[in-house]
Amino acid sequence: MSIRIREAAELAGCVSVLRRVHEASGYPSRWPDDPGGWLTPRSLVEVVADSLPAIALYEQAGWQLAGTQPATWANPDGTTPVLRGYVRPGRRFRASPAEGCRASLPRRG
Numbered sequence: 001m002s003i004r005i006r007e008a009a010e011l012a013g014c015v016s017v018l019r020r021v022h023e024a025s026g027y028p029s030r031w032p033d034d035p036g037g038w039l040t041p042r043s044l045v046e047v048v049a050d051s052l053p054a055i056a057l058y059e060q061a062g063w064q065l066a067g068t069q070p071a072t073w074a075n076p077d078g079t080t081p082v083l084r085g086y087v088r089p090g091r092r093f094r095a096s097p098a099e100g101c102r103a104s105l106p107r108r109g
Contacts, residue, residue: 011036027051029075041088046071049082062089 006014015035021027029048032038047054049068059065063086071081 011039014039026076027054029081030073043088045086045088046083047086049084055084058086063087064089 018028018035018039019031022031028038044066045058045063047058048071049055066085066087068082068084071083074080
């Protein structure tokens with residue numbers, strides 16, 4: 001399999017596929033307010049801790065684990081997931097250890 005940088009013109013198609021995945025499997029567990037932005041993370045992302053394929057994807061792409069935290073939202077079944085925060089390769093995590101990843105991670109579901 002070949003992985004390449006997505007072209008800007010392909011984003012709408014990716015959002016469409018993400019919508020179908022969400023409807024079929026519930027991923028992401030909360031539909032994002034800005035799905036195009038959700039698919040185009042800047043420097044920090046949150047991944048639900050039990051989403052092993054997503055974790056593997058980010059880690060294989062060189063994203064570094066910055067920390068974990070409970071989500072500020074609930075899954076449809078009422079449980080609160082644990083989120084793993086990842087920093088884009090080449091970026092530094094700026095929160096102190098006392099602040100944990102909550103200080104810097106954007107809210108995504």
